[in-house]
Amino acid sequence: xxxxxxxxAIKALIHLAKQExxxxxxxxxxxxxxxxxxxxxxxxxxxxxxxxxxxSVQGAKGGYYLSKDPRKINLADIYRLFDxxxxxxxxxSEKFYEHCKDCPxxxxxxxxxxxxxxxxxxFNALKxxxxxxxxxxx
Amino acid sequence: xxxxxxxxAIKALIHLAKQExxxxxxxxxxxxxxxxxxxxxxxxxxxxxxxxxxxSVQGAKGGYYLSKDPRKINLADIYRLFDxxxxxxxxxSEKFYEHCKDCPxxxxxxxxxxxxxxxxxxFNALKxxxxxxxxxxx
DNA sequence: ATAAATCCTACTAACTTGATAGAATTTATG
DNA sequence: CATAAATTCTATCAAGTTAGTAGGATTTAT
Numbered sequence: 001x002x003x004x005x006x007x008x009a010i011k012a013l014i015h016l017a018k019q020e021x022x023x024x025x026x027x028x029x030x031x032x033x034x035x036x037x038x039x040x041x042x043x044x045x046x047x048x049x050x051x052x053x054x055x056s057v058q059g060a061k062g063g064y065y066l067s068k069d070p071r072k073i074n075l076a077d078i079y080r081l082f083d084x085x086x087x088x089x090x091x092x093s094e095k096f097y098e099h100c101k102d103c104p105x106x107x108x109x110x111x112x113x114x115x116x117x118x119x120x121x122x123f124n125a126l127k128x129x130x131x132x133x134x135x136x137x138x
Numbered sequence: 139x140x141x142x143x144x145x146x147a148i149k150a151l152i153h154l155a156k157q158e159x160x161x162x163x164x165x166x167x168x169x170x171x172x173x174x175x176x177x178x179x180x181x182x183x184x185x186x187x188x189x190x191x192x193x194s195v196q197g198a199k200g201g202y203y204l205s206k207d208p209r210k211i212n213l214a215d216i217y218r219l220f221d222x223x224x225x226x227x228x229x230x231s232e233k234f235y236e237h238c239k240d241c242p243x244x245x246x247x248x249x250x251x252x253x254x255x256x257x258x259x260x261f262n263a264l265k266x267x268x269x270x271x272x273x274x275x276x
Numbered sequence: 277a278t279a280a281a282t283c284c285t286a287c288t289a290a291c292t293t294g295a296t297a298g299a300a301t302t303t304a305t306g
Numbered sequence: 307c308a309t310a311a312a313t314t315c316t317a318t319c320a321a322g323t324t325a326g327t328a329g330g331a332t333t334t335a336t
Binding site: 120128129133138 | 139140145148149152173213222223225226227228240246248249251252255256258259260262263264266267271272273275276
Protein backbone atom coordinates (compact mmCIF):
# COMPACT_ATOMS: atom_id res chain seq x y z
CA UNK A 1 0.00 0.00 0.00
CA UNK A 2 1.12 3.49 -0.71
CA UNK A 3 0.66 6.23 1.88
CA UNK A 4 -1.71 9.14 1.41
CA UNK A 5 1.39 11.31 0.95
CA UNK A 6 2.47 9.29 -2.06
CA UNK A 7 -1.02 9.20 -3.50
CA UNK A 8 -1.42 12.97 -3.12
CA ALA A 9 2.04 13.56 -4.58
CA ILE A 10 1.17 11.56 -7.69
CA LYS A 11 -2.14 13.35 -8.12
CA ALA A 12 -0.49 16.73 -7.74
CA LEU A 13 2.21 15.86 -10.27
CA ILE A 14 -0.39 14.62 -12.76
CA HIS A 15 -2.26 17.86 -12.30
CA LEU A 16 0.85 19.92 -13.04
CA ALA A 17 1.79 17.72 -16.00
CA LYS A 18 -1.57 18.26 -17.66
CA GLN A 19 -0.97 21.98 -18.06
CA GLU A 20 1.24 23.84 -20.48
CA UNK A 21 4.67 24.10 -19.02
CA UNK A 22 5.75 27.31 -17.36
CA UNK A 23 2.28 27.90 -15.91
CA UNK A 24 2.21 28.30 -12.14
CA UNK A 25 -0.24 26.60 -9.82
CA UNK A 26 -0.85 27.56 -6.22
CA UNK A 27 -1.19 25.02 -3.46
CA UNK A 28 -4.80 26.13 -3.06
CA UNK A 29 -5.75 25.50 -6.67
CA UNK A 30 -4.15 22.05 -6.72
CA UNK A 31 -5.72 21.30 -3.37
CA UNK A 32 -9.15 22.21 -4.67
CA UNK A 33 -8.78 20.41 -7.99
CA UNK A 34 -7.26 17.21 -6.73
CA UNK A 35 -9.16 17.05 -3.45
CA UNK A 36 -6.16 17.19 -1.14
CA UNK A 37 -6.04 18.94 2.29
CA UNK A 38 -4.21 22.19 1.63
CA UNK A 39 -1.79 22.30 4.55
CA UNK A 40 -0.88 18.68 4.01
CA UNK A 41 -0.27 19.33 0.33
CA UNK A 42 2.08 22.19 1.22
CA UNK A 43 4.44 19.76 2.92
CA UNK A 44 4.23 17.32 0.05
CA UNK A 45 5.01 19.96 -2.57
CA UNK A 46 8.00 21.05 -0.52
CA UNK A 47 9.27 17.47 -0.47
CA UNK A 48 8.76 17.24 -4.23
CA UNK A 49 10.68 20.46 -4.60
CA UNK A 50 13.58 19.19 -2.49
CA UNK A 51 13.60 16.14 -4.75
CA UNK A 52 13.80 18.43 -7.80
CA UNK A 53 10.58 17.21 -9.35
CA UNK A 54 8.89 20.59 -9.08
CA UNK A 55 10.11 24.15 -8.72
CA SER A 56 8.41 27.12 -7.12
CA VAL A 57 8.13 30.85 -7.30
CA GLN A 58 7.68 32.56 -3.95
CA GLY A 59 5.53 35.49 -2.99
CA ALA A 60 2.29 36.85 -4.43
CA LYS A 61 1.47 35.38 -7.89
CA GLY A 62 3.86 32.57 -7.03
CA GLY A 63 3.22 28.86 -7.23
CA TYR A 64 4.55 25.51 -8.39
CA TYR A 65 5.42 24.01 -11.75
CA LEU A 66 6.97 20.79 -13.02
CA SER A 67 10.70 21.25 -13.25
CA LYS A 68 11.41 17.92 -14.88
CA ASP A 69 10.28 16.16 -18.01
CA PRO A 70 7.19 14.21 -16.90
CA ARG A 71 8.49 11.27 -18.95
CA LYS A 72 11.36 11.13 -16.50
CA ILE A 73 9.31 11.15 -13.31
CA ASN A 74 8.01 7.69 -12.54
CA LEU A 75 6.17 5.89 -9.77
CA ALA A 76 9.34 4.25 -8.48
CA ASP A 77 10.96 7.63 -7.77
CA ILE A 78 7.88 8.99 -6.04
CA TYR A 79 7.31 5.82 -4.04
CA ARG A 80 10.89 5.81 -2.80
CA LEU A 81 10.73 9.46 -1.87
CA PHE A 82 7.75 9.10 0.46
CA ASP A 83 7.42 5.42 1.34
CA UNK A 84 10.99 4.18 1.08
CA UNK A 85 12.08 0.77 -0.09
CA UNK A 86 10.40 -0.94 -3.01
CA UNK A 87 11.61 -4.30 -1.68
CA UNK A 88 9.50 -6.24 0.78
CA UNK A 89 12.31 -6.51 3.33
CA UNK A 90 15.25 -4.17 3.92
CA UNK A 91 17.73 -6.98 3.19
CA UNK A 92 16.32 -7.26 -0.34
CA SER A 93 16.39 -3.52 -0.98
CA GLU A 94 18.71 -1.69 -3.35
CA LYS A 95 18.31 1.88 -2.09
CA PHE A 96 17.35 1.19 1.52
CA TYR A 97 19.42 -1.87 2.29
CA GLU A 98 19.71 -2.99 5.91
CA HIS A 99 21.20 -6.15 7.29
CA CYS A 100 18.81 -8.64 8.87
CA LYS A 101 19.72 -9.03 12.54
CA ASP A 102 18.21 -12.48 12.81
CA CYS A 103 19.87 -13.80 9.66
CA PRO A 104 22.91 -16.02 10.20
CA UNK A 105 23.93 -15.96 6.53
CA UNK A 106 22.31 -13.57 4.11
CA UNK A 107 24.14 -15.07 1.15
CA UNK A 108 22.30 -18.35 1.53
CA UNK A 109 18.96 -16.93 2.70
CA UNK A 110 16.36 -18.19 0.27
CA UNK A 111 13.78 -15.68 1.46
CA UNK A 112 16.09 -12.84 0.54
CA UNK A 113 16.66 -14.45 -2.84
CA UNK A 114 12.92 -14.71 -3.46
CA UNK A 115 12.18 -11.18 -2.34
CA UNK A 116 14.90 -9.79 -4.56
CA UNK A 117 13.23 -11.40 -7.55
CA UNK A 118 9.93 -9.84 -6.51
CA UNK A 119 11.60 -6.49 -5.94
CA UNK A 120 13.05 -6.43 -9.43
CA UNK A 121 9.71 -7.08 -11.08
CA UNK A 122 7.85 -4.58 -8.93
CA PHE A 123 10.52 -1.97 -9.50
CA ASN A 124 10.35 -2.41 -13.26
CA ALA A 125 6.59 -2.10 -13.14
CA LEU A 126 6.76 1.10 -11.08
CA LYS A 127 9.49 2.56 -13.21
CA UNK A 128 7.51 1.91 -16.36
CA UNK A 129 4.67 4.19 -15.23
CA UNK A 130 5.69 7.80 -15.76
CA UNK A 131 3.77 10.92 -14.82
CA UNK A 132 3.55 11.60 -18.55
CA UNK A 133 1.78 8.28 -19.11
CA UNK A 134 -0.63 8.97 -16.30
CA UNK A 135 -1.36 12.53 -17.36
CA UNK A 136 -2.02 11.48 -20.96
CA UNK A 137 -3.87 8.26 -20.34
CA UNK A 138 -6.98 7.83 -22.55
CA UNK B 139 7.34 -4.02 3.14
CA UNK B 140 6.05 -7.21 4.66
CA UNK B 141 5.20 -7.39 8.35
CA UNK B 142 7.13 -9.50 10.84
CA UNK B 143 4.10 -11.80 10.90
CA UNK B 144 4.45 -12.51 7.19
CA UNK B 145 8.19 -12.92 7.42
CA UNK B 146 7.88 -15.35 10.34
CA ALA B 147 5.11 -17.25 8.57
CA ILE B 148 7.26 -17.76 5.49
CA LYS B 149 10.23 -18.88 7.57
CA ALA B 150 8.09 -21.33 9.52
CA LEU B 151 6.59 -22.76 6.34
CA ILE B 152 10.03 -23.16 4.77
CA HIS B 153 11.15 -24.97 7.91
CA LEU B 154 8.21 -27.38 7.73
CA ALA B 155 8.69 -27.90 4.00
CA LYS B 156 12.29 -28.94 4.44
CA GLN B 157 11.34 -32.02 6.46
CA GLU B 158 9.85 -35.31 5.34
CA UNK B 159 6.13 -34.97 5.29
CA UNK B 160 4.09 -36.30 8.16
CA UNK B 161 6.72 -35.31 10.72
CA UNK B 162 5.42 -33.06 13.48
CA UNK B 163 7.14 -29.92 14.72
CA UNK B 164 6.31 -28.13 17.93
CA UNK B 165 6.05 -24.38 18.14
CA UNK B 166 9.10 -24.43 20.39
CA UNK B 167 11.31 -26.24 17.94
CA UNK B 168 10.35 -24.01 15.04
CA UNK B 169 10.75 -20.98 17.27
CA UNK B 170 14.26 -22.06 18.20
CA UNK B 171 15.32 -23.02 14.70
CA UNK B 172 13.93 -20.06 12.85
CA UNK B 173 14.60 -17.49 15.56
CA UNK B 174 10.98 -16.45 16.12
CA UNK B 175 9.45 -15.43 19.49
CA UNK B 176 7.50 -18.48 20.61
CA UNK B 177 4.23 -16.91 21.75
CA UNK B 178 4.11 -14.77 18.64
CA UNK B 179 4.71 -17.81 16.47
CA UNK B 180 1.81 -19.60 18.17
CA UNK B 181 -0.62 -17.03 16.80
CA UNK B 182 0.92 -17.16 13.37
CA UNK B 183 0.71 -20.94 13.16
CA UNK B 184 -2.93 -20.77 14.19
CA UNK B 185 -3.59 -18.32 11.36
CA UNK B 186 -1.79 -20.60 8.93
CA UNK B 187 -3.91 -23.46 10.20
CA UNK B 188 -7.15 -21.52 9.71
CA UNK B 189 -5.94 -20.84 6.17
CA UNK B 190 -5.38 -24.58 5.66
CA UNK B 191 -1.70 -24.29 4.93
CA UNK B 192 -0.71 -26.32 7.98
CA UNK B 193 -2.48 -28.84 10.19
CA SER B 194 -1.91 -29.66 13.81
CA VAL B 195 -2.12 -32.48 16.33
CA GLN B 196 -3.11 -31.36 19.79
CA GLY B 197 -1.85 -32.54 23.14
CA ALA B 198 1.45 -34.10 24.22
CA LYS B 199 3.59 -35.23 21.26
CA GLY B 200 1.51 -32.94 19.12
CA GLY B 201 2.71 -30.29 16.71
CA TYR B 202 2.36 -28.83 13.26
CA TYR B 203 2.92 -30.11 9.74
CA LEU B 204 2.40 -28.85 6.20
CA SER B 205 -1.04 -29.87 5.05
CA LYS B 206 -0.66 -28.65 1.50
CA ASP B 207 1.74 -29.33 -1.35
CA PRO B 208 4.51 -26.73 -0.85
CA ARG B 209 4.43 -26.15 -4.61
CA LYS B 210 0.93 -24.78 -4.10
CA ILE B 211 1.73 -22.38 -1.28
CA ASN B 212 3.17 -19.16 -2.65
CA LEU B 213 4.17 -15.74 -1.41
CA ALA B 214 1.01 -14.11 -2.78
CA ASP B 215 -1.21 -16.34 -0.60
CA ILE B 216 0.85 -15.72 2.51
CA TYR B 217 1.13 -12.01 1.89
CA ARG B 218 -2.60 -11.64 1.45
CA LEU B 219 -3.30 -13.65 4.56
CA PHE B 220 -1.29 -11.42 6.88
CA ASP B 221 -0.77 -8.11 5.11
CA UNK B 222 -3.82 -7.88 2.88
CA UNK B 223 -3.95 -6.35 -0.56
CA UNK B 224 -1.11 -6.82 -3.04
CA UNK B 225 -2.23 -3.66 -4.83
CA UNK B 226 -0.85 -0.29 -3.79
CA UNK B 227 -4.32 1.21 -3.30
CA UNK B 228 -7.57 -0.51 -2.35
CA UNK B 229 -9.22 0.69 -5.58
CA UNK B 230 -6.65 -1.29 -7.58
CA SER B 231 -7.04 -4.44 -5.51
CA GLU B 232 -8.58 -7.69 -6.64
CA LYS B 233 -9.18 -9.39 -3.30
CA PHE B 234 -9.45 -6.33 -1.06
CA TYR B 235 -11.21 -3.88 -3.34
CA GLU B 236 -12.58 -0.69 -1.82
CA HIS B 237 -14.02 2.32 -3.55
CA CYS B 238 -12.00 5.55 -3.36
CA LYS B 239 -14.07 8.17 -1.55
CA ASP B 240 -12.26 11.07 -3.16
CA CYS B 241 -12.49 9.67 -6.69
CA PRO B 242 -15.21 11.22 -8.88
CA UNK B 243 -14.89 8.56 -11.59
CA UNK B 244 -12.87 5.43 -11.00
CA UNK B 245 -13.31 4.30 -14.59
CA UNK B 246 -11.29 7.19 -15.88
CA UNK B 247 -8.79 7.42 -13.01
CA UNK B 248 -5.37 7.07 -14.54
CA UNK B 249 -3.73 6.40 -11.18
CA UNK B 250 -5.97 3.39 -10.67
CA UNK B 251 -5.09 2.22 -14.16
CA UNK B 252 -1.37 2.52 -13.45
CA UNK B 253 -1.57 0.82 -10.09
CA UNK B 254 -3.51 -2.08 -11.56
CA UNK B 255 -0.69 -2.67 -14.01
CA UNK B 256 1.79 -2.64 -11.14
CA UNK B 257 -0.43 -4.92 -9.10
CA UNK B 258 -0.56 -7.52 -11.85
CA UNK B 259 3.20 -7.68 -12.20
CA UNK B 260 3.82 -7.79 -8.46
CA PHE B 261 1.16 -10.45 -8.01
CA ASN B 262 2.70 -12.63 -10.71
CA ALA B 263 6.11 -12.25 -9.13
CA LEU B 264 4.78 -13.20 -5.69
CA LYS B 265 2.76 -16.10 -7.04
CA UNK B 266 5.78 -17.46 -8.84
CA UNK B 267 7.71 -17.96 -5.60
CA UNK B 268 6.42 -21.09 -3.88
CA UNK B 269 7.42 -22.45 -0.51
CA UNK B 270 8.82 -25.42 -2.40
CA UNK B 271 11.14 -23.16 -4.38
CA UNK B 272 12.30 -21.41 -1.25
CA UNK B 273 12.83 -24.62 0.70
CA UNK B 274 14.84 -26.18 -2.12
CA UNK B 275 16.79 -23.15 -3.23
CA UNK B 276 20.50 -23.93 -3.87
C1' DA C 277 1.88 48.90 3.24
C1' DT C 278 -0.71 45.06 2.13
C1' DA C 279 -2.05 40.79 0.52
C1' DA C 280 -0.87 36.52 -1.42
C1' DA C 281 1.90 33.13 -1.68
C1' DT C 282 5.77 29.71 -0.29
C1' DC C 283 8.47 27.91 3.50
C1' DC C 284 9.33 25.87 8.04
C1' DT C 285 8.66 23.54 12.51
C1' DA C 286 6.07 21.60 16.07
C1' DC C 287 2.33 19.07 17.68
C1' DT C 288 -1.38 15.50 18.12
C1' DA C 289 -5.14 11.96 17.68
C1' DA C 290 -5.87 7.61 15.84
C1' DC C 291 -4.25 3.51 14.23
C1' DT C 292 -1.07 -0.41 13.56
C1' DT C 293 2.46 -3.53 14.85
C1' DG C 294 4.99 -6.72 17.47
C1' DA C 295 4.89 -8.65 20.82
C1' DT C 296 3.69 -10.60 26.00
C1' DA C 297 0.65 -12.85 29.44
C1' DG C 298 -2.25 -16.09 31.23
C1' DA C 299 -5.30 -19.48 31.15
C1' DA C 300 -8.34 -23.18 28.86
C1' DT C 301 -8.27 -27.36 26.34
C1' DT C 302 -6.52 -31.64 24.47
C1' DT C 303 -3.93 -35.89 24.60
C1' DA C 304 0.05 -39.34 25.28
C1' DT C 305 2.04 -41.81 28.80
C1' DG C 306 3.51 -43.85 33.29
C1' DC D 307 -6.01 -41.34 36.74
C1' DA D 308 -2.50 -37.82 37.39
C1' DT D 309 0.75 -35.31 35.01
C1' DA D 310 3.17 -33.06 31.63
C1' DA D 311 3.37 -31.43 27.08
C1' DA D 312 1.36 -29.47 23.67
C1' DT D 313 -2.21 -26.56 21.01
C1' DT D 314 -5.85 -23.02 21.36
C1' DC D 315 -7.86 -18.67 22.66
C1' DT D 316 -8.40 -13.92 24.31
C1' DA D 317 -6.82 -9.80 26.28
C1' DT D 318 -3.55 -6.34 26.91
C1' DC D 319 0.16 -3.02 25.99
C1' DA D 320 4.26 -0.15 24.55
C1' DA D 321 6.24 1.90 20.73
C1' DG D 322 6.10 3.63 16.32
C1' DT D 323 3.77 5.50 12.20
C1' DT D 324 0.45 8.14 9.66
C1' DA D 325 -2.43 11.83 8.36
C1' DG D 326 -3.32 15.82 9.30
C1' DT D 327 -3.59 20.55 11.95
C1' DA D 328 -1.66 24.89 13.65
C1' DG D 329 0.83 28.89 13.55
C1' DG D 330 3.93 31.69 12.13
C1' DA D 331 8.21 33.34 9.28
C1' DT D 332 9.58 34.79 4.85
C1' DT D 333 9.22 36.43 0.16
C1' DT D 334 7.35 39.23 -3.52
C1' DA D 335 3.84 41.63 -6.74
C1' DT D 336 1.00 45.49 -6.67
